Amino acid sequence: MTIYSETLVIGSGPCASHVADNLAEQGIGVTWVTGNVTDAVNTIALQPPARVNRVQGSALVGCQGQAGSFRIILDQGGVRTAHGVASIIVAEEALYLPNFSEYGLQASRRVVTLSAIEAKARDVALESLIPPEARVVFLNGWRRDSHPAIAARMLAFCLRLQKISTARTVFMTGNLKVSMDHMEACCQAAKAAGAIFVKFGDRVPRMAMLDDTRVQIDYHDETSGMDFRVSADLVIVDETVHAHPSLAGIAEILRLERDATGFLQADNVHRLSNSTNRRGVFVAGGSRAVAGAEQQKADAGQVALQVVEFLAGRDRESLRTVDIDQGRCARCLTCYRLCPYMAIDISPRMTVVAQACQSCGLCAAGCPNQAIRMSDAGVPEAIEALSRIEGNPARSVPFTPRLAIFGCNRSAALAREAAFALGHKLSAGVTFVEGLCGGSFSVNHLLKAFEADADGVLLLSCHEGNCHSGTGTSHARKRCAEAAKALSWAGVEPQRIHYGTLSASMGCEFVQVVDDFVTRIAALGPLTR
Amino acid sequence: MTNPTPSFVRLEDLDAGLCKHWPYAQDVCLTCGMCSGACPVAGMNDFDPRKVVRLVSMGMLNWIVGERWPWICTMCGKCEQVCPMGIDIADMMRAIRALRDRVKIPGILQDGLANALRTGNNLALPKEDFVFILEDVAEEMTEEPGLKDFSIAIDKPGANILTTIHNKLVNTHTEDLKHWWKIFHAAGEDWTIASDNWEGTSWGYFTGDDEAMKIMAGRIVDNMRRLKAKTLLWPE
Numbered sequence A: 001m002t003i004y005s006e007t008l009v010i011g012s013g014p015c016a017s018h019v020a021d022n023l024a025e026q027g028i029g030v031t032w033v034t035g036n037v038t039d040a041v042n043t044i045a046l047q048p049p050a051r052v053n054r055v056q057g058s059a060l061v062g063c064q065g066q067a068g069s070f071r072i073i074l075d076q077g078g079v080r081t082a083h084g085v086a087s088i089i090v091a092e093e094a095l096y097l098p099n100f101s102e103y104g105l106q107a108s109r110r111v112v113t114l115s116a117i118e119a120k121a122r123d124v125a126l127e128s129l130i131p132p133e134a135r136v137v138f139l140n141g142w143r144r145d146s147h148p149a150i151a152a153r154m155l156a157f158c159l160r161l162q163k164i165s166t167a168r169t170v171f172m173t174g175n176l177k178v179s180m181d182h183m184e185a186c187c188q189a190a191k192a193a194g195a196i197f198v199k200f201g202d203r204v205p206r207m208a209m210l211d212d213t214r215v216q217i218d219y220h221d222e223t224s225g226m227d228f229r230v231s232a233d234l235v236i237v238d239e240t241v242h243a244h245p246s247l248a249g250i251a252e253i254l255r256l257e258r259d260a261t262g263f264l265q266a267d268n269v270h271r272l273s274n275s276t277n278r279r280g281v282f283v284a285g286g287s288r289a290v291a292g293a294e295q296q297k298a299d300a301g302q303v304a305l306q307v308v309e310f311l312a313g314r315d316r317e318s319l320r321t322v323d324i325d326q327g328r329c330a331r332c333l334t335c336y337r338l339c340p341y342m343a344i345d346i347s348p349r350m351t352v353v354a355q356a357c358q359s360c361g362l363c364a365a366g367c368p369n370q371a372i373r374m375s376d377a378g379v380p381e382a383i384e385a386l387s388r389i390e391g392n393p394a395r396s397v398p399f400t401p402r403l404a405i406f407g408c409n410r411s412a413a414l415a416r417e418a419a420f421a422l423g424h425k426l427s428a429g430v431t432f433v434e435g436l437c438g439g440s441f442s443v444n445h446l447l448k449a450f451e452a453d454a455d456g457v458l459l460l461s462c463h464e465g466n467c468h469s470g471t472g473t474s475h476a477r478k479r480c481a482e483a484a485k486a487l488s489w490a491g492v493e494p495q496r497i498h499y500g501t502l503s504a505s506m507g508c509e510f511v512q513v514v515d516d517f518v519t520r521i522a523a524l525g526p527l528t529r
Numbered sequence B: 001m002t003n004p005t006p007s008f009v010r011l012e013d014l015d016a017g018l019c020k021h022w023p024y025a026q027d028v029c030l031t032c033g034m035c036s037g038a039c040p041v042a043g044m045n046d047f048d049p050r051k052v053v054r055l056v057s058m059g060m061l062n063w064i065v066g067e068r069w070p071w072i073c074t075m076c077g078k079c080e081q082v083c084p085m086g087i088d089i090a091d092m093m094r095a096i097r098a099l100r101d102r103v104k105i106p107g108i109l110q111d112g113l114a115n116a117l118r119t120g121n122n123l124a125l126p127k128e129d130f131v132f133i134l135e136d137v138a139e140e141m142t143e144e145p146g147l148k149d150f151s152i153a154i155d156k157p158g159a160n161i162l163t164t165i166h167n168k169l170v171n172t173h174t175e176d177l178k179h180w181w182k183i184f185h186a187a188g189e190d191w192t193i194a195s196d197n198w199e200g201t202s203w204g205y206f207t208g209d210d211e212a213m214k215i216m217a218g219r220i221v222d223n224m225r226r227l228k229a230k231t232l233l234w235p236e
Helices: A014-025 A114-123 A148-164 A183-192 A246-254 A293-311 A334-338 A362-366 A379-387 A412-421 A443-451 A472-489 A507-524 B034-038 B049-057 B078-082 B089-098 B107-119 B127-142 B176-187 B210-227
Strands: A007-010 A030-033 A052-055 A058-066 A069-076 A079-085 A087-090 A095-098 A111-113 A135-140 A168-173 A196-199 A206-209 A215-221 A226-232 A234-237 A239-242 A281-283 A322-324 A372-374 A403-408 A430-435 A456-461 A497-501 B008-010 B161-163 B191-193 B231-233
Touching: A007 A014, A007 A079, A014 A030, A014 A052, A014 A293, A030 A058, A058 A246, A069 A087, A087 A246, A087 A293, A095 A114, A111 A114, A114 A148, A114 A234, A135 A148, A135 A226, A148 A168, A148 A183, A148 A239, A183 A196, A281 A293, A334 A362, A362 A372, A362 A472, A403 A412, A403 A443, A403 A472, A403 A507, A412 A430, A412 A456, A412 A507, A443 A456, A443 A472, A456 A472, A456 A507, A472 A497, A497 A507, B034 B049, B034 B078, B049 B089, B078 B089, B107 B210, B127 B176, B161 B210
Parallel strands: A007 A030, A007 A087, A030 A052, A087 A281, A111 A234, A135 A168, A135 A234, A168 A196, A226 B008, A403 A430, A403 A456, A456 A497, B161 B191, B161 B231
Antiparallel strands: A058 A069, A069 A079, A095 A239, A206 A215, A215 A226, A322 A372
């Protein structure tokens, strides 16, 4: 398999530009695709550095292969070209949409968006933009906090107006979080210059339109307990940060997860910094809802570092090898469909691509012909060990159930260690079988535990939405349900198998869940043959 | 319960910059509410320190100066102590008091201050009565065990400590004199009291009247010079 050396950067704005620069500085070759976005031409005027091949006005239209050996297709004005890249970074800008509906307003000459007035203020002097002594009201994050990057821009413009022009500003916000650089100083300077700050908490102000198109705002000031009324000559409305429309198509081509709002990282604790669900594919800046010029720049630097680590092969501890026994493989494509990391190559034969594999074990567990073996996995061995236990002390009086607990190494195994570190003990007769992921346990594994004389089987895995492989924990849940059905067909109580979720820090809860299960199985009695 | 129609304060009617040059840093208020939490009279008359800071930064002095609340403030300073932004709230309260017409400040303070300016103490207690009360209590003290040789020194020159007197100590709380006298006696301290302008409770300070405050402080300084005491003790 060919391993390529270039990195593909996708993005039409400053963030992609920073990413390309950072990579070039590290001596990494970059193909920079600016997308079919028309304002890409305006935002990037400068010549890209050496080692950066900027393909203006081009889009990604196809991608095959895995980390280290992606085969991509670019389309530039209808002309398609093929390239090989080792890694891909999606660094498209975010979209800033005005928030008029949040305030029940419509755009007019007296009601404008932040971006619109900022843009105008770049070209003309403030005096010609704002009438003298105008009452200018800023509307910032009412029912929902505004994005800090937006709030920072609102504050900066408020300070500018209050200091430089004769405008009399009022900054109306539900909350005032000053977490970004310089925000607190900006806020204090604005106040010192005479800006009035109103933070109103839960009681949202009421708007009314006056005859001369001015906006009248009635609000309750919680600090003084009094009601105020202001007639605004100009209202500046904040914006919300949205996923760029091109992200949907990119996500489909690259088979990336998206969060609820369309950004290219799932809302999953394992998607750290710039990672996606696929090794070798990274996301930065506005494509993962990072906004604000400095923040984007920092994110661009961060993703470049991650790519350097990845290209040097330093980004993970060890690669398990995963073998597909060609003699047993029926090319059913189950593993291909199960793999959350797109790490299975189907041609010429079914192979697990080591560079893309993240060792979840879903393929091995799901293969209907057990054709897939993971080196060093341990689950089948552990189950064998279950059945080899002789003279079992658990078959004692009173009855102490023999339990097999299957746990993933990111949740249950760690919770168990935490429990022991805290001094907890589990009841006798409990055997723990550790797996790579909740999804690495097959229905066969679960049933084999019963064959090995377990009275009950408990499967514990990461919470839904926080599974590293995305789907592992829900596979675990479904397989437990299937195993339960199989049990009832065999005349065994289906309650003897149970699925639960927890996280690595839940040591005490782990003990609680196990103890509860021991009690329930004890009530059911030993598994009769 | 029907809510009454709120009456609005129009922003146009306010001069938000009215108190801009007040030196109490009121504009950096975070509205955290720690001051109100610490204040012993927060909530009375619908007021609290945070509200006052807010009204001042809005230039809304008309809504505070005539209110009772700035006058029930005890000047304990807890608000200032807890404020994370270092706003001088108690000082600000005094500035608000200073804005009220002198004939409109609470009656008892008016009378007391007038007395102090005229006679040197808030009670208009004549000198002979003052001295008599002190000597009378001192004699009572000598009847207690171990205090046979106790005596007080009035107008003694060159003492180590000259102390002012809170007027209540020669009015309703004369017994309280004995507590600190016993401490001074046990310490072997060399101390004295002035027979004129002995008042330590400065209602010039308390009512925000700088002129009156200067006069009263000036009289105490005169006492120090006259009696050549080494240290002034002003327990107020």
